[in-house]
Amino acid sequence: xxxxxxxxxxxxxxxxxxxxxxxxxxxxxxxxxxxxxxxxxxxxxxxxxxxxxxxxxxxxxxxxxxxxxxxxxxxxxxxxxxxxxxxxxxxxxxxxxxxxxxxxxxxxxxxxxxxxxxxxxxxxxxxxxxxxxxxxxxxxxxxxxxxxxxxxxxxxxxxxxxxxxxxxxxxxxxxxxxxxxxxxxxxxxxxxxxxxxxxxxxxxxxxxxxxxxxxxxxxxxxxxxxxxxxxxxxxxxxxxxxxxxxxxxxxxxxxxxxxxxxxxxxxxxxxxxxxxxxxxxxxxxxxxxxxxxxxxxxxxxxxxxxxxxxxxxxxxxxxxxxxxxxxxxxxxxxxxxxxxxxxxxxxxxxxxxxxxxxxxxxxxxxxxxxxxxxxxxxxxxxxxxxxxxxxxxxxxxxxxxxxxxxxxxxxxxxxxxxxxxxxxxxxx
Numbered sequence: 010x011x012x013x014x015x016x017x018x019x020x021x022x023x024x025x026x027x028x029x030x031x032x033x034x035x036x037x038x039x040x041x042x043x044x045x046x047x048x049x050x051x052x053x054x055x056x057x058x059x060x061x062x063x064x065x066x067x068x069x070x071x072x073x074x075x076x077x078x079x080x081x082x083x084x085x086x087x088x089x090x091x092x093x094x095x096x097x098x099x100x101x102x103x104x105x106x107x108x109x110x111x112x113x114x115x116x117x118x119x120x121x122x123x124x125x126x127x128x129x130x131x132x133x134x135x136x137x138x139x140x141x142x143x144x145x146x147x148x149x150x151x152x153x154x155x156x157x158x159x160x161x162x163x164x165x166x167x168x169x170x171x172x173x174x175x176x177x178x179x180x181x182x183x184x185x186x187x188x189x190x191x192x193x194x195x196x197x198x199x200x201x202x203x204x205x206x207x208x209x210x211x212x213x214x215x216x217x218x219x220x221x222x223x224x225x226x227x228x229x230x231x232x233x234x235x236x237x238x239x240x241x242x243x244x245x246x247x248x249x250x251x252x253x254x255x256x257x258x259x260x261x262x263x264x265x266x267x268x269x270x271x272x273x274x275x276x277x278x279x280x281x282x283x284x285x286x287x288x289x290x291x292x293x294x295x296x297x298x299x300x301x302x303x304x305x306x307x308x309x310x311x312x313x314x315x316x317x318x319x320x321x322x323x324x325x326x327x328x329x330x331x332x333x334x335x336x337x338x339x340x341x342x343x344x345x346x347x348x349x350x351x352x353x354x355x356x357x358x359x360x361x362x363x364x365x366x367x368x369x370x371x372x373x374x375x376x377x378x379x380x381x382x383x384x385x386x387x388x389x390x391x392x393x394x395x396x397x398x399x400x401x402x403x404x405x406x407x408x409x410x411x412x413x414x415x416x417x418x419x420x421x422x423x424x425x426x427x428x429x430x431x432x433x434x435x436x437x
Contacts, residue, residue, distance in 0.1 A: 017087070029130040037145035052147070224300070238261050265329050299321065305398065355377075
C-alpha cells in the first residue's frame with residue numbers, strides 16, 4: 010500500500026470522525042434536561058454559550074445536519090474517487106475482469122465507508138453522548154456554535170423552511186419538548202436505581218399524598234372530640250385531661266358552628282379572674298374546603314404556623330378536622346408517642362380464622378387496596394365503610410355483607426350507626 014493510499018484512508022476516517030462529532034453533539038444537546046441547562050448557565054462563559062445553543066434547537070439541529078451531510082458526502086465521494094481506483098488493480102490481479110474489478114472496488118469501498126460511518130460516525134458518539142450529555146455538550150457545543158455562525162445564511166433558510174412545515178403539520182416550532190407528566194416523573198424517580206429503597210418509599214408516599222384531598226386525610230367529625238364554647242374552664246380542663254389530645258375544636262350552637270379551638274395549655278393556665286368559659290380562651294381556627302389538596306394544605310399550615318384546621322364540606326358544614334400530624338403521617342407513616350394509645354391496625358389477620366382479615370371501617374380506599382391487593386369499585390366515597398354504605402343504600406346492621414373482587418366484606422362491629430370494623434374473607 011502506497012503512502013498516498015494511506016493518506017486517502019486517513020482523510021476518509023477524519024471525515025467520518027467529524028460527522029461523529031456532529032452526531033454526538035446533537036444527541037448530547039437534545040438529551041439535556043431543563044435542570045441541566047440551568048446548571049450549565051452557572052458554569053461560566055462556556056456553560057452559558059452551551060445553554061444558549063441548547064435552547065435554540067432550530068439553530069443547532071440545522072448546523073448539525075449541515076455538518077453531518079457535508080462530512081458524509083466528502084467521506085463517501087472522496088473514498089470512492091481515491092481509494093476505489095487504487096483497490097481495482099489488486100482485484101484485477103486476482104483474475105477479475107477490469108470492469109468487474111472497478112465495480113467491486115467501488116461497491117466494497119462504499120460499504121466499508123458506510124460501516125465506519127455507522128459505527129464511528131453515529132453509534133459510538135451517540136452512546137457516549139447519552140451517557141455524558143453535560144460533558145459532551147460543554148466540550149463540543151461552543152465549536153458547533155461557531156460553525157452555526159459561519160453557516161447562518163444556510164441555517165436561516167433551513168429554519169424558515171422547517172418552521173413552515175412544522176406549523177403545517179400542527180406542531181409548535183418554538184416548543185423544545187413535551188412537558189413531563191406526573192406519572193412519567195413518578196416512574197422516573199421511583200424507577201431510578203440510584204435512589205435508595207427507603208427514599209423511594211417516602212417519594213411514593215409524597216406522590217400518593219399529592220393526589221389526595223383533605224376529605225381523604227381528615228378525621229371525620231364522628232371521630233372528633235369537641236368542646237362547647239359555654240363549658241366552664243374547670244369542667245373543660247377535666248375533660249381535656251381525661252382525653253388524649255392537646256387541641257380541641259370549640260363549637261357554638263351546633264357541631265357545624267365551630268368558633269375556634271382551644272389548647273390544653275390554655276385551659277391549664279387560664280386565669281379565673283379573666284376567663285370563666287372555653288369561649289374566653291378560644292383561638293381562631295383555620296377553615297379549609299375538603300377539596301383542597303393535602304400537600305397544599307401542609308405548605309399553608311407550615312407557613313402560617315397552624316397545627317389544626319377545620320375541614321368544611323360543600324354545604325358549609327363541619328366535615329372534620331385535619332392536623333399537621335395527620336398530613337405528615339400520609340407521607341412518612343403513623344407517628345406515635347409514649348402517651349398516645351396504641352390503635353388497632355387498619356387491616357389485621359383475624360385470630361383463629363385462616364384467610365380472614367379485620368378491616369377498619371375508616372380505612373381509605375387506596376390504603377385498603379394497597380394493603381390487601383383487592384380493588385374496590387369507584388364511587389362517591391372515600392372509605393371502606395363508605396363503599397359498604399353505597400352498596401347497601403341503607404343504614405348498616407351487623408352481618409351485612411357485599412362481594413368485592415372475589416372477596417366478601419361483612420360488617421363485624423358497629424359504633425352507633427357507624428361501621429367500625431368489617432371482616433374480609435375469600436368468597437367460597
